[in-house]
Amino acid sequence: MSMTSLTNAIPAEPAPLAPAVGGDVPDYFALLKPRVMALVIFTALVGMVVSHGHVSPVIATISLLMIAVGAGASGCLNMWWDADIDAVMTRTAKRPIPDGRIRPDEALAFGLVLSVGSVLILGLAANWLAAGLLAFTIVFYAVIYSMWLKRATAQNIVIGGAAGALPPVIGQAVVSGSVGIESLVLFAIIFIWTPPHFWALALVKAGEYAKAGIPMMPNVAGPTSTRRQIVYYTLLLAPLGLAPVALGFGGLIYAVVGVLGGLGMLAFSVQVLRNREGEAEKRAAMGMFAFSILYLFLLFAALLAEQGLGLFRPLVA
Amino acid sequence: MQDPKIEYRPLTPEEEARRRKRSVAIALALGAMVLLFFVLTIAKLGPQVLSRPL
Numbered sequence: 001m002s003m004t005s006l007t008n009a010i011p012a013e014p015a016p017l018a019p020a021v022g023g024d025v026p027d028y029f030a031l032l033k034p035r036v037m038a039l040v041i042f043t044a045l046v047g048m049v050v051s052h053g054h055v056s057p058v059i060a061t062i063s064l065l066m067i068a069v070g071a072g073a074s075g076c077l078n079m080w081w082d083a084d085i086d087a088v089m090t091r092t093a094k095r096p097i098p099d100g101r102i103r104p105d106e107a108l109a110f111g112l113v114l115s116v117g118s119v120l121i122l123g124l125a126a127n128w129l130a131a132g133l134l135a136f137t138i139v140f141y142a143v144i145y146s147m148w149l150k151r152a153t154a155q156n157i158v159i160g161g162a163a164g165a166l167p168p169v170i171g172q173a174v175v176s177g178s179v180g181i182e183s184l185v186l187f188a189i190i191f192i193w194t195p196p197h198f199w200a201l202a203l204v205k206a207g208e209y210a211k212a213g214i215p216m217m218p219n220v221a222g223p224t225s226t227r228r229q230i231v232y233y234t235l236l237l238a239p240l241g242l243a244p245v246a247l248g249f250g251g252l253i254y255a256v257v258g259v260l261g262g263l264g265m266l267a268f269s270v271q272v273l274r275n276r277e278g279e280a281e282k283r284a285a286m287g288m289f290a291f292s293i294l295y296l297f298l299l300f301a302a303l304l305a306e307q308g309l310g311l312f313r314p315l316v317a
Numbered sequence: 318m319q320d321p322k323i324e325y326r327p328l329t330p331e332e333e334a335r336r337r338k339r340s341v342a343i344a345l346a347l348g349a350m351v352l353l354f355f356v357l358t359i360a361k362l363g364p365q366v367l368s369r370p371l
Contacts (some may be wrong), residue, residue: 028339028342058357
């Protein structure tokens with residue numbers, strides 16, 4: 001057999017469900033959860049603009065890119081670990097690994113290389129505090145959340161939410177070389193926002209999660225308790241969302257968005273509590289889920305507009 | 318090295334095309350990384366790094 005034919009040959013009978021050759025380029029990109037990456041870039045950027053300090057635009061851009069790649073890498077490792085449960089849920093069954101387009105070992109190698117690479121380059125570009133925080137975020141999401149909490153406790157997304165809340169803290173570490181109150185407040189807002197956001201979806205997808213054996217709150221504590229907890233977390237979130245105003249880094253625009261958005265979140269959570277059956281239940285839960293995304297986006301967009309575009313008008317001296 | 322006990326089949330044209338696209342993507346990623354390290358060096362050390370005495 002010639003060398004050319006050797007390199008163009010694959011085992012005649014590949015293992016079941018495992019493709020003998022790798023996937024297409026977009027399949028590898030899909031492993032990085034691009035929508036999560038976009039959200040991470042956005043929140044990390046806001047963490048940067050609310051920080052005291054200066055960093056060159058080149059360093060800031062490279063750092064944002066590395067934070068996004070690190071987040072994508074943790075998403076890839078999550079898909080590698082969760083391929084078995086992704087395969088039984090309709091929402092995730094078409095992901096590259098359960099669909100057989102990419103082999104699990106390929107995804108693992110891809111995720112590990114990107115994890116190590118993004119942390120090292122962030123350390124070289126910005127500083128090692130930011131790199132350490134990125135490494136912690138990746139380990140927290142891929143190991144603590146995916147491998148342990150997700151299948152072990154109904155508090156999975158409460159604790160695991162810390163991973164999604166860390167990008168603004170990394171952003172501040174890039175700019176100022178330290179972690180300040182501004183990014184910690186943004187961390188707290190995302191952390192408290194996560195449970196009502198995910199539980200609204202979990203109420204609708206409870207059957208899917210049960211099929212996959214994931215102990216989400218509606219499956220463990222029941223839908224009634226979950227609805228009550230959504231209201232409790234929203235009662236915490238609405239005033240917490242205004243903390244940037246009290247601390248002086250959120251101005252007039254932020255205050256208006258925070259008050260209206262907080263009231264909207266409370267109204268949607270009450271709808272979730274009231275509508276407990278049929279189509280109305282589903283509509284209320286999905287309404288809460290969709291509005292929570294808009295709420296968080298508007299809060300961070302207001303900060304970006306005020307601090308990044310010079311629209312800041314202080315309400316608190 | 319291929320396992321002599323396993324029977325091999327040639328890649329289909331579609332599989333070969335996919336592999337080619339992956340190779341191009343890896344090459345582009347490596348090129349982007351070289352560029353990134355170059356830009357990073359200039360940004361960290363300043364443009365004077367290019368005009369040092371030989």
